[in-house]
Amino acid sequence: MLNTLSSEQLDTLTLWFLVQHSISSFNKIRHHYPYLAQAILPSQVETWRSLGIHANHLKRLQDFHQIDVQKQFQRCIERVKQFSDFILIDTDANYPQQLQPYADKPPILFGQGNADALLQAQIAIVGSRKPSHHGRQVAYDFAFYLSEQGFYINSGLAQGIDEAAHRAALQHKRTIAVMGTGLDQTYPSQHQTLRHNIIENGGTVITEFLPDTPPLQHHFPRRNRIVSGLSLGVIVAEATLKSGSLLTAQWAAEQGKTIFAIPGHIYSEQHQGCHQLIRDGATLIDHPQQVIEDLALATQWQSLQNSLPKEAPSSEPTRIPEHLIALYNQLDWVGQDLDSLSIQLKQDVSILTSHLMELELLGLSTQQSGMFVRCRNSK
Template sequence: MLHTLSTHQLDTIRLWYLVQHSLSSFYKLYHHYNDLAQATRLDQFETWRKLGLHKNHLQRLQDFHSAESQSQFQRCLDSIQSSCDFILLQNEVNYPQQLSPYDNRPPILFGQGKMDSLLQAQIAIVGSRKPSTHGRQMAYDFAYYLSEQGFYINSGLAEGIDEAAHRAALQQHRTIAVMGTGLDQTYPSVNQMLRKQILESGGTVITEFLPGTPPLQQHFPRRNRIVSGLSLGVIVAEAALQSGSLITAKWAAEQGKTVFAIPGHIYSEHHKGCHQLIREGAILIDHPQQVIEDLALATQWQISAQPTSSTLVEPEQIEIPQHLLPLYNQLDWIGQDLDQISLQLNQDVSTVTAQLMELELLGLSTQQAGMFLRCRTGK
């Protein structure tokens, strides 16, 4: 639960509320105004009109300062404070660096659970809401194996493949759910207990949608871009030709992410979507270790490095010091040289070197062949 909202958070939420989650309208205004508080004043109506905002947004700005609208907005804020454990804005150091390169990144993320999980190496597993028994088992097995290797498994909290992937990763306390509704509700409702288990196991639930946002059809393709954007790669475990998980694969390809597909019987309708993805260039996989190999990650991910259960450090035990978050968020799992990191953070080399040493002592970064990269938690 949030006790207070900062001025910047309030300004961002107010604008997000007025434009009704419209990314194009939000970013038009975001780039026009240096101060978002000014953007939502009633005297800015003409500026909004000149910027070409939708008539619905213009009407909401006009109505916003009425007593009724202010009361509705306050109820929204109250719900945010009661339902959220954290809020991440796109220009904050805690915001997932994986999403930053994309023009359609969510300007705000509302979350429950462990915020630092979003900074960890993630693989998405998606697929049919009505999978075959075989497909469900494959999703579970792949998620269990990869989470055991230290990856966080993220998915969309839907029935079927999503659910199986979340349940498997729960065993290692490494799963993240991205929702297509506000945090004040769960869709589908049958996964309410699964959501509770994710949070109780140290996992994370996030959304870009404000409280009160219903599970509208158009929200789920939007959710899918976050699922793929957070991930190093996307596994489509099972999908028919019209499966919504193919949208996630499309987003992943556009974002430059690696797309994997698990094949099935050639006459099975359940697998035709995966077969189509393979024809279009997705990587065929029949073992989860192939995902690690094809992502070409550093040697820290080799299976031979697996610890025994007695030495495993669970992710919830590792805390990233606040002053090291910008550096840790800048690092990736491939590697960057010292000059590149220093330039990106606009810090001198000596400061970056000292902080890299701190991260290494905490087991959160390592150096390989002159390149600095993140370490997986629980190594």
């Protein structure tokens, strides 16, 4: 539960409320004003109109200072505080770096649980809501193996494949759920206990949607772009030709992510979606180790894993100090040199070197052949 919101968070939240989750309107407005506080003044209606903002959003700005609308907004703020452990806006140092390249990235994320998990290496596992027993077991096995190797498993908290992937990764306390509703509700409702277990075991539940946002059909494709955007690659474990998982794969392709598909019986409708993805160029896999190899992480990742002590399944991730989050977020699993990091972070080399040493002492980074590489975050 949040006690306070910063002025920047409040301004972002206000605009997000006014444009009702419209990323295009939000970005048009944000890019026009040097400060969001100026954008949400009632005197700005004509400026919004000149920017081509939708009439519904203009009306919301016009009405924003009416008593009934203010009451509605104050309720929204209180529910955000009530149901959120953290809020991330896309100008924050600890906003997930992997989402930054995308024009449609969510400007604000509401979350419960461990925010630092979003900075970790993630692989998405998605698939049918009504899988076969075989498909459910495959999803579970792949998620178990990859989470054991140190990856966080990212999925959408849906029934079927999503659920199996979350439950398997929970065994190693490494899973992240992206929701298509506000944090004040769980969809499907029978996954309330699963959601609670994710939060209580080092995982994270996030959404871009405000409280009181219901599970409308068009929200789930939006959720899927975050699932794929956060991840190094997307595994489709089992899917029919009409499965929503193919939309996630489409998002992943547009984002330049590697798509993996697990094949199945040629006469099974449950696997036709995966077979279509393979025909369209997805990578066929029949073992989770192939995911690590095909992401070109084998040498770096495996050498790092082998150099670190094996932890008990119950261990908790190391808390990243606030002043090191931006640097840790900038690091990846391929490696960057000191000069590149200095330019990206706009920091002096001497300060950067000191911070890199701190990360290394915490077991969060290492140096290989002059390149600085992120390590998995665990004790």
